[in-house]
Amino acid sequence: MTDDRRLNSHPRSRQPQGTNQGSTETAGEGQADFGQFVSTASKRWSAREPEAADDPAGDSATESGGEPPPPPGDDKPGPPFHFNRNSLFLGLIALLTLVVSFAAFNQFRDTPEPSPTVEPTVQQTIEPTDVVVQSTEPPVPTASTEVLPTNTAEPTTEPTSDPNQSDLAMQCESSCLVRIAASEPAYEVIEQSGYRPSHQAGDWIWVVSSRDLIAMLDVQGEAVTVIRDSPETLNFYIATLPEGQTDFSVLGGFGDIVDSVDRSAIVEVAEIPAQVQGITGAGVDILKFAPAVPTSVENVPDGNVPVLTTDQIGGLAAEVSTDEITNSIVELQATSSTDGTGIGSRQYLQPGNVMSAEYLYTRLESYGFTVRYEDFITPEGTLASNVIAELPGRDDSAIYGVMAHFDSMSEQFSVAPGADDNATGVAGALEIARVLGQYDLQFGVHIIFVNAEETGIIGSRVFARNAVAAGVPYEGIFNLDAVGSDRNGRHFWLNSDSESEWMMALMIRVNENYGLGQNIEARINPNIVADDNRLRDEGLESVLITRELFGTSPNHHTSDDVIENMSIPNTVSATQLMLLTLASLVAE
Secondary structure, eight states: OOOOOHHHHSSGGOOOSSOOTOOOHHHHHHHHHHHHHHHHHHHHHHHHSTTTTTTTTTTTTTTTSOOOOOOOOOOOOOTTTHHHHHHHHHHHHHHHHHHHHHHHHHHHSSSOOOOOOOOOOOOOOTTTTOOOOSSSSSSOOOOOOOOSOOOOOOOOOOOOOOOGGGGHHOOOEEEEEEEEEEEEEEEEEHHHHTTSSEEEEEEEEEEEHHHHHHHHHHHTTTEEEEEEEEOOOOTEEEOOOOOOOOGEEEESOEEEEEETTHHHHHHOSSSOOOOOOHHTTTOEEEHHHHHHHSSOOOOOOSSSSBBOOGGGGGGGGGGHHHHHHHHHHHHHHHHHHSSSOOBBOTTTSHHHHHHHHHHHHHHHHHHTTTEEEEEEEOOSSBEEEEEEEOOSSSEEEEEEEEEEOOOOSSSSSOOOOIIIIIHHHHHHHHHHHHHHHTTTTTTEEEEEEEEOOTTTHHHHHHHHHHHHHHHHEEEEEEEEEEOOOTTTEEEEEOOOOGHHHHHHHHHHHHHHHOOOOOOEEEOOOSSSSSHHHHHHHTTTTTEESSSOOOTOOHHHSOOOSSSGSSHHHHHHHHHHHHHHHEEEHOOO
């Protein structure tokens, strides 16, 4: 808003000098004062002039003029020339008064009229070209203040101080997909900004980037192309042609090519999970495109990360959050739900399966883990993904893992909430990741979410074979599966083989030493089949932790497997037991 004091002091607000036309009320008041002054002066001087009709002898003369009246009884007439002398004296006085009054009037007339007092006018909008307000201090903007420009001149140069104003950065409203030429300086800027590539193909990388990162890369001179002004990548896949081929027509109707370079293309498919069997048969490699980085990294301390020591293990149980576990189960149960019921499906042929994989990827990355997809083709020809998260230790000679399958099953594939089987195991593993992500560990921890367990136990076999082929030094992997039932109270079943029996013994000892109060029954039974069997088949030591053996729960694999039909306290206590057991292996 305009400052009225500055507006009234502006030269344009003053009336012209030396004229009575257009005088304001203030000027009129000044003229009235002057007339009153003249009238008062005249009355003061005329009071001294004798009234001839009432006092022809002049006996009423005042103290300041004429002679004193004759004493009482003295009726002798005055001198014959007394009246003329007084008249002459009063005439001189009157003439002098007129001269002084005329001079005062001329001086008043020549004095500039004061600036008129104008009542302030509330202006809703002031066009910059109408009033230019000059001020040494800019107005302080508030939530309800409209800051008007103080300089209406057109800029003579393009702004250069804010890199966000570059044409390239302005193509991205907030967060968008970009392609960047791979280089060490580019990687350094990306990493320092808290981002990472979603995929690299040859000399190019694709990143879901912010406008600020684009601006920094642009200023640095990196080759950057904005592909799409959106961070959404759920329906994105990477298609890589066989060596020597560059014709993407082989993809046929697989999807729309969003971007391509050399032999690789980002393809957006209409339906997820993508049907890939036809094109992979032609030698095309298909991978799931990684999601954007989480908006913030949670629960990871700034600066030096504290070392986890053995004397801290018992206190970790109190760090397990009931709210975190509950929220995770609710969100997993509702994956892909669109009817307001909060009941969806993670069955591996349903869209919710891909959605939950992306959800887990982002959650684990927010806890400071390095995350990747592990893709495989299902018997139906769709692309499915395991989600693997890695937290390194100071000693890389051994790694311990927590596994849980995240797919669900029901008689109706589209309504498969899978709260106990196995959102409880997934929620427990997420909470273990959140707690341990705050510490510096002696040995590394991997969180392993496998897919397609409910039909053929496929994902865990893919994981085990790849891990053995890569020589990952897994010392033991714990499989959490359906740990939230309360039909059997606080009872646990553990199952393994003789090679992995030490893991069951350790869990029993932890339960006793820390007073966790669980009833644990350990078995060595090859007929109890779950993901851990597939790991042991490949030579990886592993153990099953469950509160419901297969086929015993009335809710598993039905639409009734919801959070209302399971126990959050039992899920929390299972998480505490698993956390303290794992901590005893990776603490210093």
